[in-house]
Amino acid sequence: MKRYLLSILLAAAALVGIGSYCVYGAMNPYPDFRMVVREGDENLLDGAIFGGTLVREYGSWKYGRYYAEVTTEGTEYEFERSLFKKRNRHPLEAELAPDAHAFLRGKRHHAVNFYLDDRMIVYGELDTRQAGELEREVTAMLEMMDLATGKRTDIRTVLEAGTRERSPYLADVQRFGDELHLFIEMENQYRVYVLTFEGRLVRKVDVQLPLGPEEEGTHRRVWLASNHRPHAAKGVVGIQVMTYGRKTAQPTSPMPADIYGDEAANFVIDTNGDALSRVDLYVYDYAEERIRPVGTLHAEDALEAGRSISNQMTDTHHHLVWHDSNQLRIKQISLSDGSVRTSGWTADQLGGSIGYVTLHDGKVYVLAVDGNGYEKHFAVNIFDLDSSAMVGKAGIEPTIVTVGDVSETLYLHGLVFR
Amino acid sequence: MKALLKLIHFEIHRFRYILFGLMGLTALVQIGATVLIAIGDRMERLAEYANPEVVPGPVSVLEPLANNRGLYGFPVLICIVTLLLYVFLIWYREWFGKSTLIYRLLMLPMPRRNVYLAKLAALLVFIGSLLALQLVLLLVIRAVFNAIVPDEYLVAASLADMINTNEVFQILLPLSLEFFVLFYGMGITCVLVLFTAVLLERGRRPRGTFLAAAYAAGMTVLLVGTIVARAASLHEWLHLYAYEFTWILAGIWVIAAAFAVWLGFRALNRTVSV
Numbered sequence: 066m067k068r069y070l071l072s073i074l075l076a077a078a079a080l081v082g083i084g085s086y087c088v089y090g091a092m093n094p095y096p097d098f099r100m101v102v103r104e105g106d107e108n109l110l111d112g113a114i115f116g117g118t119l120v121r122e123y124g125s126w127k128y129g130r131y132y133a134e135v136t137t138e139g140t141e142y143e144f145e146r147s148l149f150k151k152r153n154r155h156p157l158e159a160e161l162a163p164d165a166h167a168f169l170r171g172k173r174h175h176a177v178n179f180y181l182d183d184r185m186i187v188y189g190e191l192d193t194r195q196a197g198e199l200e201r202e203v204t205a206m207l208e209m210m211d212l213a214t215g216k217r218t219d220i221r222t223v224l225e226a227g228t229r230e231r232s233p234y235l236a237d238v239q240r241f242g243d244e245l246h247l248f249i250e251m252e253n254q255y256r257v258y259v260l261t262f263e264g265r266l267v268r269k270v271d272v273q274l275p276l277g278p279e280e281e282g283t284h285r286r287v288w289l290a291s292n293h294r295p296h297a298a299k300g301v302v303g304i305q306v307m308t309y310g311r312k313t314a315q316p317t318s319p320m321p322a323d324i325y326g327d328e329a330a331n332f333v334i335d336t337n338g339d340a341l342s343r344v345d346l347y348v349y350d351y352a353e354e355r356i357r358p359v360g361t362l363h364a365e366d367a368l369e370a371g372r373s374i375s376n377q378m379t380d381t382h383h384h385l386v387w388h389d390s391n392q393l394r395i396k397q398i399s400l401s402d403g404s405v406r407t408s409g410w411t412a413d414q415l416g417g418s419i420g421y422v423t424l425h426d427g428k429v430y431v432l433a434v435d436g437n438g439y440e441k442h443f444a445v446n447i448f449d450l451d452s453s454a455m456v457g458k459a460g461i462e463p464t465i466v467t468v469g470d471v472s473e474t475l476y477l478h479g480l481v482f483r
Numbered sequence: 484m485k486a487l488l489k490l491i492h493f494e495i496h497r498f499r500y501i502l503f504g505l506m507g508l509t510a511l512v513q514i515g516a517t518v519l520i521a522i523g524d525r526m527e528r529l530a531e532y533a534n535p536e537v538v539p540g541p542v543s544v545l546e547p548l549a550n551n552r553g554l555y556g557f558p559v560l561i562c563i564v565t566l567l568l569y570v571f572l573i574w575y576r577e578w579f580g581k582s583t584l585i586y587r588l589l590m591l592p593m594p595r596r597n598v599y600l601a602k603l604a605a606l607l608v609f610i611g612s613l614l615a616l617q618l619v620l621l622l623v624i625r626a627v628f629n630a631i632v633p634d635e636y637l638v639a640a641s642l643a644d645m646i647n648t649n650e651v652f653q654i655l656l657p658l659s660l661e662f663f664v665l666f667y668g669m670g671i672t673c674v675l676v677l678f679t680a681v682l683l684e685r686g687r688r689p690r691g692t693f694l695a696a697a698y699a700a701g702m703t704v705l706l707v708g709t710i711v712a713r714a715a716s717l718h719e720w721l722h723l724y725a726y727e728f729t730w731i732l733a734g735i736w737v738i739a740a741a742f743a744v745w746l747g748f749r750a751l752n753r754t755v756s757v
Contacts (some may be wrong), residue, residue: 071495082616084620086656094643144659
């Protein structure tokens with residue numbers, strides 16, 4: 066035995082050393098933050114994931130940044146994220162029966178590409194191919210599944226042959242009777258293609274906005290309104306005409322504006338530093354196959370340059386939500402009569418300085434932060450868009466972040482739903 | 484089993500001087516660097532302390548670790564390179580030496596696979612013991628630093644943060660058990676592939692060289708390909724979810740490891756002869 070002492074000692078040291086380290090790692094030496102719903106329905110934050118960074122500071126020396134995701138179930142740090150577990154749930158999985166989940170395989174997560182009702186699910190994509198020196202062929206690729214029988218049908222239909230449009234964008238898919246309506250944006254021109262289930266192109270509808278010439282000193286940009294349930298059956302598609310006027314601050318972004326995902330489009334000041342002065346809302350009505358004006362939201366002091374504005378259309382209203390660190394305002398316009406209502410909250414009412422605002426499924430999630438170097442309080446305020454009423458409040462625990470000279474501070478910088 | 488354990492001990496015993504040398508080098512460099520840095524810091528602080536206008540800030544062992552990544556990582560890299568070279572040497576030394584030991588090893592009254600397994604096990608012991616040493620050294624470094632720096636300036640640092648200061652430590656000592664198994668599983672597979680390539684070369688000389696090169700190249704393409712495929716999100720083209728793709732890739736690595744072991748045993752039993 067003595068003869069083999071070296072091997073025994075080395076093997077034992079390796080096993081004990083690595084084993085104890087694995088136990089140490091499993092104990093996770095980092096804090097476990099957790100979202101806690103304090104008011105309202107406990108399910109309000111189901112699927113909500115707050116992305117953040119835990120920063121550890123030793124005395125005055127900042128050290129250690131760990132990306133973390135905080136949910137109602139706890140915190141998952143990047144280093145402990147398993148590669149072998151399903152992470153990104155498709156947004157439609159919750160609405161589909163499990164046996165229909167296979168339909169979602171390999172398809173994009175953008176809900177605008179889907180249409181779902183109690184009878185069928187449809188998925189659409191556009192394929193653009195070079196058809197000449199400058200010309201392109203745009204083909205719609207649609208996949209449908211009958212929810213009752215599970216029968217799938219694929220169709221490919223050439224929508225445009227010889228177009229010069231560069232990047233057509235499928236903004237909405239709808240079914241009406243035995244027809245499919247594809248709302249497509251091509252460089253700010255909108256067109257609806259109506260197809261049969263067999264893939265025959267029945268008609269094209271050009272969506273022309275009744276816009277006059279631009280007033281002097283102003284210019285316009287046209288954006289599709291984001292919808293709170295892009296895949297659901299709906300009668301209209303919203304179109305916002307943003308008019309920029311007064312010269313204000315210097316531009317803060319080199320890009321004129323940016324669209325973030327399907328759920329909320331954000332508008333900032335444009336490249337000239339002009340501020341948004343009014344928003345004219347139109348809707349394209351699928352049944353009537355024509356455009357109609359809904360109303361106008363006029364600029365007020367809150368629509369100044371530099372403020373981020375999000376929008377979302379529900380079944381009854383269109384909403385503009387904007388904020389800075391001190392206030393949040395929601396302006397809504399009724400789709401039926403064009404009436405306008407404005408609601409506002411201050412940072413004090415929301416529980417701290419407003420960090421960011423997320424619109425999801427007809428609700429506004431507002432993250433407010435309050436605290437000092439020793440404690441940090443996060444308040445998540447949840448509003449229903451249509452009623453502008455607060456429907457819930459949540460926070461993050463624990464709030465104590467400093468132990469001795471070592472402080473652990475959580476910075477949250479985004480909210481997504483999975 | 485007893486014969487296998489004896490062979491493992493034999494392999495460990497043969498490498499002991501190099502192993503202790505590597506351990507000594509790592510300990511010397513890392514502890515020595517910590518002592519010098521901590522003393523330097525202490526002197527600096529004492530000088531600052533004499534000046535009433537300057538208030539020195541608190542300090543932790545993370546500072547020297549983070550500011551001298553190369554210094555602390557250098558001996559670890561030396562260990563890695565040495566072990567990597569030894570993957571080849573552990574076989575070739577049997578053929579190229581004062582006495583060609585392979586004749587005796589292959590004629591031992593036991594299955595030849597024991598020779599293969601003993602060399603693999605010995606390498607795992609070397610890796611494991613060096614890792615264990617590094618863990619202990621991190622604790623020693625912290626203790627040494629804390630002992631030298633005056634208490635009033637000292638801030639305690641956690642082991643996890645110490646590891647996170649250096650990319651080399653991060654890769655060698657991942658906090659997550661899953662990544663630990665993944666990294667070392669991949670490493671062991673690579674060792675198995677190299678073992679098999681060596682045996683193919685030894686078994687069918689001179690054309691074995693081409694056979695081994697072709698095998699090693701094929702496995703490199705396959706295994707590196709899985710990493711590239713994962714990084715390039717190939718699963719989206721294949722209409723798979725990311726986690727499903729990960730399972731498939733992990734399966735490829737396991738199959739590659741099993742194939743390497745099977746081929747290595749086969750070469751050792753059939754083509755490597757005395």
